[in-house]
Amino acid sequence: MSLSSSGVALSSPGRAQPLRVRVAARRPVAERVEEFVLTAASGDPLPAWSAGSHVDLVAPSGVVRQYSLCPADPGVYRVVVERRADGRGGSVSVHDDLAVGDETWISLPRNHFALTRALEYVFVAGGIGITPILALVDEARTAGRPWRLLYIGRTRAEMAYADDLVSAHPDHVTVHESRVSGRLTLSDALTGSARGTAVYGCGPAAMLDAIADACAPQPAVDSFTERFTAAVAESVPNREFELSLAMSGVTLTVPEDRTILEALDGSGVVAPSSCREGMCGTCETGVVSGEVDHRDAVLSPEERSENESMMICVSRCTSGRLVLEL
Incomplete structure (x- = not known):
């Protein structure tokens, strides 16, 4: 360590x-x-x-x-x-x-927020959520794909790089100050996106939920988001389960009122961690066997279905026994 x-x-x-x-x-x-x-x-x-x-x-x-x-x-x-x-x-x-x-x-x-291939891109940033969007915009520009950015904040003074972005890309960037212009209805801004569009959003949870709701009914329009806080997921009730560590040979019980990470801490097993909220990906750990109840905001639905890794700070086991690559 x-x-x-x-x-x-x-x-x-x-x-x-x-x-x-x-x-x-x-x-x-x-x-x-x-x-x-x-x-x-x-x-x-x-x-x-x-x-x-x-x-x-x-x-x-x-x-x-x-x-x-x-x-x-x-x-x-x-x-x-x-x-x-x-x-x-x-x-x-x-x-x-x-x-x-x-x-x-x-x-x-x-990287849990990489740019996927798409015919065109719409980027939506809320406040400090502009930070990952800046690099994604650069990559879309380099790829020569059509793109536009909607940058939302309370006031322009609180929005990092807003003036620089508008100056450099006046035909691609829209800045919305909610304190000046009121709340923006994202469904209006995103409805009618062309087929093959990828919408990327980073910001408050309510904004990201609105992006998902606006994109879901549109054919061939996908949304990708990065959150400041973990999403509230519908999960099965917590149950006690057995945890085995394939590399160290340790076996322990994870009670219903403790996370895997907390159980490891209590047993003297050190695992990397940071946010402990299922957001950062630091504690991602390989799964050898067992069914996982994914509760993080990092893995995509496809990655969850593969059942190959999990965030041990929040996710749990539904099969009674879990074996991890630790």
Whole structure:
């Protein structure tokens, strides 16, 4: 297992080691929103990544949070952090305590929001949800596919890069300030999308639900979303089950009132984790056997049906016995 300087587990046997990074620059890009440019503390280029990727970042307080990677020069990472007083303190610590020249740890990039092939794209960003969308827009442009962006926020002053996007792509970007123009009805904005359109959204849960509802009845229009909070899923009632770890030979019982991750913690088995809400993908673990009740906001319906991996911080077993690659 590898630990950050704060003692936070970012990797374990079989997983890639975390990266030590230095803050090369930071600047405000909107109200309560700061941009951080990260370079490898070793001086080597940081690994390549794909549009839609995010990294775990250890805040000075020790809290680990996930941030999407924004377009940047090769070998350099750029993340954007909104200061949120209602969270677990990670963003506040990053804003207040992570200065230019400081070092911290990040994970290697992971991608659960990659751009699929489509005839054209519609991107919908709500507030800080613009961060993964920026790289997806760049990839769509590079592919030469038609695209448009609908960027929604309370006020323009709170919307990172809004002016830059409109200036660079005036015919493709629409900025909607809800405090000025009222609430936007997404069904009106998305209805009538051409067949073969892929709609990508990142933002508040209500916005993402509205995107799914607007796209569902349209033929050959698919929606893909990335959430700030885990979706509420319809699951079977919690039941106790037996858990076996194929690699370590450990067998234990997961009671109905504890998650797999909590049971492992209680047994002294270390597994990588971060959000513990089924959102970030850090705890994704391979499934050897057993039926999984998926409760995360990471895996696609197709990935869930394959039953090859699960998020052990929230998902459970419905078959009485589960064997994991741990």
